[in-house]
Amino acid sequence: MSEKEYIYFPGCSLEASAIEYDMSVRKVLAALGVKLIEPDDWSCCGSTPAHSVDHVFAAAVAARNLAIVEKMGASTVITACPACLSAFKKAHLRMKKEEGFKKEVNAILDEPYNCGVTAKSVLQILVEDIGPKPVAEKVTLDFPDLKVAPYYGCIINRPPEIMEFDDPENPMAMDNLMTSVGVKVCDFAFKVECCGAAFGVAKRKMVNELSSKVLSMALDAGANCLVVTCQLCHQNLDLRQGQINNTMGSSFNIPVLFFTQVMGLTYGYSPQELGIDKHNIQAEGLLKTRRPVEERIKEEQEKAKAKKPKAKKAEEEES
Amino acid sequence: MRVGVFICHCGNNIAGTVEVAKVAEAARMMPGVAFATTYMYTCSEPGQEEIKEAIKREKLDRVVVAACSPRMHEVTFRRTVEKTGLNRYFFEMANIREHCSWIGEDKELNTNKAIEAIKLAVEKAKQNKPLFPAKFKINKRVLVIGGGVAGMQAALDCADGGLDVVLVEKSPSVGGMMARLDKTFPTVDCSICILGPKMVDVSQHEKINLYAYSEIEEIKGYVGNYQIKIRKKATYVDWSKCTGCGACIEKCPSRNAFDYFNFGVAPARAINIPFPQAIPKKAKIDAQFCRQFIKGKCGVCAKFCPVGAINYEMKDEIVTEDVGAIIVASGYxxxxxxxxxxxxxxxxxxxxxxxxxxxxxxxxxxxxxxxxxxxxxxxxxxxxxxxxxxxxxxxxxxxxxxxxxxxxxxxxxxxxxxxxxxxxxxxxxxxxxxxxxxxxxxxxxxxxxxxxxxxxxxxxxxxxxxxxxxxxxxxxxxxxxxxxxxxxxxxxxxxxATTDARTLAEKLHISYDPHGFYVESHPKLRPVETNTSGVFLAGACQGPKDIPASVGQGSAAAAKVLSIFSKDTLESDPQIARVNTNICVGCRKCIGTCPFGAIEEQQLRDGRIIANVIETVCAGCGICNSTCPCGAIQLQHFTDNQLLAEVNALCLT
Structure with missing residues (x-):
């Protein structure tokens, strides 16, 4: 397989509270022959606090990192965190569009950013650069009982004019990726509903209410697991699931996995290697059902055989 | 040469930001100008009288009016000038309102710009040659595109006025969107009950020739003389035999065709009649769903048709119709x-x-x-x-x-x-x-x-x-x-707009807005005319519209057609390209660039091949003029010499 190389920006939470997201991203991309290079001396992307105070400051904090990537001679940086992605894209697009803004931002920076770096999510390069076929080829294990509700959250593809990826109302990238690795996906109506985001501290009850709606909609849709692309969504849905149960009087016990963890599981990695044991809601029950993918293929062939005579009969009747 | 310059105040529209007196003073100094004056409203009756009197008194032979856009009043002033015996093309207009007073706030700069605009117009006027329109006969038949309520109204009004009407409808039945409605607001009366009689009238009117399930393939010609090619799409049913009995539909085994008439609410059969009141009430096959076409075997409808109307071999057919005017009512x-x-x-x-x-x-x-x-x-x-x-x-x-x-x-x-x-x-x-x-x-x-x-x-x-x-x-x-x-x-x-609105507009040479709706000639005063003479609009193809407005426009468009057809001949615009046979080398470059196909080859008596402009087809766009390598083909009233005179006036003096 041809070796691909990307500059990879982990961001703060993927080094701490969501370290398992980082672990699974690295495992899956390594399996697909992708080499990740972490830029030296990367710093905070600005996150929510920066842009709620000052837009020039927020862009400068993000652009400092983009300037480092630019100096490395790369034109693309990838990140798993949708908030980092959003910060990079916003800073890049506004600096590219408004010369005055660019000057203001660059005046703060030691090294100017010349608008030569495109930020992409890990999900985007999996879909666009690697593609469903190589992704599927690495699958060794099958989950017959797993049915996931793909939950994208609010910012990985919105606003569309900034994020420039997938459908803003009914995204399909993660649905298709999960299908590629042989995982059953349910038709989930709340793909982009709000989980409550960073209001968990200020307005805990509201976050619990919103997140509980996402969880109950996933159960209604027939899912037994949520897959997410955002560690903040993960925190609200997994870490706070007990809290949700207390606030709402519910009894949710539904595992929430990063999409890279699900991919890693189908690639044969152990739950520990992918950091699944770090989650609040354990997925052990589901994980036990893993089996070699050959078994499924055999099963499908048998089913197809059984179906064929029936189909023929129907055709005869029709004519 | 004695040029008269008339500068309009247009109330405060011009005089507010242009010093008109100063402009008149400057105009008097221009070479060839014998007289210059200002007037409050030059387009008013006394304003026009003043022009006429000045022409006689000052023995003027060229007239320049500096006022609004020629789109507003060029025709008015040409008529005024003509009444005194001058050729109407000895008149020039300088636009010092839309191009000057309305868009600039600096009075001094505006005044200078107005003076320059007049300088150009004076030089152009001095170069102008007398031109005379030709007369041509018109074909008093009208094409109506679209058989919705607007198109049907237009067709009926034209036919009642004695015109032969060619009505082309894309779908298998007339009726359009209104035929699909249950009730109409605000009276809540049954839509098809009030539309049905009109549909029947359309089918029975001896002056209306209906082409259902047909589309416009090509439009050639100009107001008064259009040649239309109409594509009659294959229905795979011989409509001269079909009685609309419905036996074929009942037996059709392809039950999952898309129902265009019902917007896919329920599936239809591959052979179908859109609705019970359809006109014409004839069946057609949707080949993309028909088993005979997909699998190559079925033939059920042919077997059950009591009159043998089914014909799987049917092909699209192109028919030609000549008309003098077109009403576009292609809907939304x-x-x-x-x-x-x-x-x-x-x-x-x-x-x-x-x-x-x-x-x-x-x-x-x-x-x-x-x-x-x-x-x-x-x-x-x-x-x-x-x-x-x-x-x-x-x-x-x-x-x-x-x-x-x-x-x-x-x-x-x-x-x-x-x-x-x-x-x-x-x-x-x-x-x-x-x-x-x-x-x-x-x-x-x-x-x-x-x-x-x-x-x-x-x-x-x-x-x-x-x-x-x-x-x-x-x-x-x-x-x-x-x-x-x-x-x-x-x-x-x-x-x-309809999906093919833009393609149709290009065939008609009419303009459309960014959303695909057709643009009327003037949003208030010429609401059913287009900028292409002889082509009129009705209904929602011009913008979203309810039934009464569509019907009103249908009648209005019909009235416009009846009005131009009230004469037997039309005057052609002499502002067209003309070939200087002494200079033309017969390179044929102009023939290739003309978007209207208005230029043909002509053999002179000495055997030389040269270009010839078909007067009635030329739209006067000037593309050939700029293409011609030896300057042999010249757009009248906008010749190279006339335009260069303007450029020289601006750049060399």
């Missing part, structure tokens, strides 16, 4: 449901469009007028209507209002209550737009007498929960969020 389209993903459009079966609901309400529709929702055919008790579904939404490129949705939503909500007395209807709206006669009373009736809940606010999301559709939105009057558990959601989908 609707935005696809899947362009509205926030409402679950195209994703959930119980989110439907207004026109689909109209078909469900209609007694001749797929549910025989019983309201049932598509997913499980259950009778809905709670129905939510969402207005402005796509309309007034810049983010999807539809900033305009779709005109009639507020009204038909009120109508559909009223009808819903009539059909299902224990139902509840909700309407999410941005504004209620009901400015027509009796319209506002109607929307009030929906609210007050029929108890329709109007919620001012937009819907953010629609998603399924069990058998219900949850509609989440804002009530901006109460300042709260609302969630409604609905059984059925009806989206008032935005009106768009």
């Amino acid at each position: 389209g609707l935005i696809d449901l899947d362009k509205l993903p926030e409402y679950g459009g195209g994703r959930y079966p119980d989110v439907i469009s207004g026109i689909q609901y109209e078909r469900i309400l209609n007694a001749s529709g797929p549910t025989s007028g019983h309201i049932e929702r598509p997913s499980d055919h259950a009778e809905p008790k709670t129905i939510v209507f969402v207005s402005c579904a796509g309309s007034r939404d810049k983010s999807i490129g539809i900033p305009y209002c779709s005109n009639f949705c507020c009204m038909y939503i009120a109508k559909q909500a009223i009808l819903t209550k009539d059909h299902i007395p224990d139902s509840r209807s909700y309407v999410f709206y941005m504004d209620i737009r009901s400015p027509g006669k009796g319209y506002d009373e109607f929307t009030r009736r929906a609210q007050e007498e029929y108890g329709v809940q109007y919620i001012r606010g937009r819907v953010s999301r629609i998603y399924p929960k069990g058998k219900k559709m949850i509609v989440k939105g804002a009530d901006t009057l109460l300042g709260t969020q609302v969630e409604i558990e609905a059984d059925l959601v009806v989206l008032a989908t935005a009106v768009t």
Whole structure:
């Protein structure tokens, strides 16, 4: 397989509270022959606090990192965190569009950013650069009982004019990726509903209410697991699931996995290697059902055989 | 040469930001100018009289009026000049209003610009040659494109006025969108009952030649003499034999064809007649769904047809018709449901469009007028209507209002209550737009007498929960969020231009706006004319429009055609290209560039091949003029010498 190389920006939470997201991203991309290079001396992307105070400051904090990537001679940086992605894209697009803004931002920076770096999510390069076929080829294990509700959250593809990826109302990238690795996906109506985001501290009850709606909609849709692309969504849905149960009087016990963890599981990695044991809601029950993918293929062939005579009969009747 | 210059104040429109007296003074100093004056309103009757008197008194032989755009008053002043015996092309106009006083605030700069504009016009006027229009006979037949209510009205009015009418309809039956409606607002009378008689009149009028299931292939010619090629699409049924008995439809084994007439509410047969009142009531086969065409074997309809009308070998046929004028009434389209993903459009079966609901309400529709929702055919008790579904939404490129949705939503909500007395209807709206006669009373009736809940606010999301559709939105009057558990959601989908509106416009040489709606010649004063003479507009192809407005425009367009056909000949515009036979080398470059096919080869008596302009076809665009390598072909009134005189006046003096 041809070796691909990307500059990879982990961001703060993927080094701490969501370290398992980082672990699974690295495992899956390594399996697909992708080499990740972490830029030296990367710093905070600005996150929510920066842009709620000052837009020039927020862009400068993000652009400092983009300037480092630019100096490395790369034109693309990838990140798993949708908030980092959003910060990079916003800073890049506004600096590219408004010369005055660019000057203001660059005046703060030691090294100017010349608008030569495109930020992409890990999900985007999996879909666009690697593609469903190589992704599927690495699958060794099958989950017959797993049915996931793909939950994208609010910012990985919105606003569309900034994020420039997938459908803003009914995204399909993660649905298709999960299908590629042989995982059953349910038709989930709340793909982009709000989980409550960073209001968990200020307005805990509201976050619990919103997140509980996402969880109950996933159960209604027939899912037994949520897959997410955002560690903040993960925190609200997994870490706070007990809290949700207390606030709402519910009894949710539904595992929430990063999409890279699900991919890693189908690639044969152990739950520990992918950091699944770090989650609040354990997925052990589901994980036990893993089996070699050959078994499924055999099963499908048998089913197809059984179906064929029936189909023929129907055709005869029709004519 | 004695040029007279008349500078208009246009009230304060020009005099407010241009020092007109100073401009007149400068004009008097220009070479060749014998007289210059200013006037409050040059276009007024005394203003025109002054021009006429000055021509006689000062013995003027060229006239320049510095005023508004020539699009406003060039014709007026040409006529004034002509009345004194001068050739009308000895008149020039300098636009010092739209190009000068209206757009600049600096009085000194404006004054200088006005002087320069007049300098150009004076030099051009001095170069002008007398031109004379030719007369040509007109063919008093009219083509009407589109057999909806606007097109039918236009066709009937023209035919009643004694004209031969060629009516071309794209679909298998006339009737258009109105034939699909159940009831019409605000009278709630049956749509097909009032349209049906018109449809019958169209089919029976001896002056109307109807081409149903046909499209415009090519349009050549000019006002008075058009040659139209019409593509009669293959129906695979010989309509001269078909009696419309319906035996073929009953037996057709392909039961999953798309029902275009019902907007896919229920499947149709591959051979079908769109609706019981269709005119002509003839069957046609949709080849893409027909087993005979897909699998190469079936032939059931041919077997059962009692008159042997089925012909699987039928091919499209091109027919030619000559007409003198064209009325375009090609109608409108609707935005696809899947362009509205926030409402679950195209994703959930119980989110439907207004026109689909109209078909469900209609007694001749797929549910025989019983309201049932598509997913499980259950009778809905709670129905939510969402207005402005796509309309007034810049983010999807539809900033305009779709005109009639507020009204038909009120109508559909009223009808819903009539059909299902224990139902509840909700309407999410941005504004209620009901400015027509009796319209506002109607929307009030929906609210007050029929108890329709109007919620001012937009819907953010629609998603399924069990058998219900949850509609989440804002009530901006109460300042709260609302969630409604609905059984059925009806989206008032935005009106768009038809998908082939742009292609048709290019065939007609008429212009369209960024949304694909055809542009009228003047938004207020020439609402049914286009900038191509001989082509008129009617109905929603010009912009979203309800039935009375469409009918009104249909009649107006017919009146326009009858008016130009009241003469036997028309004058051709002499501002066309002309070839200097002494200079032309016969390179044929002009023939290749002419977009109108107005240039042909001509052999002179000495055997030389040269270009020849067909006077009546040339539109005077000037492309050949700039293409000609030796300057042999010149656009009259805009010759190289005339334009260079202007350039020299501006740059060399």
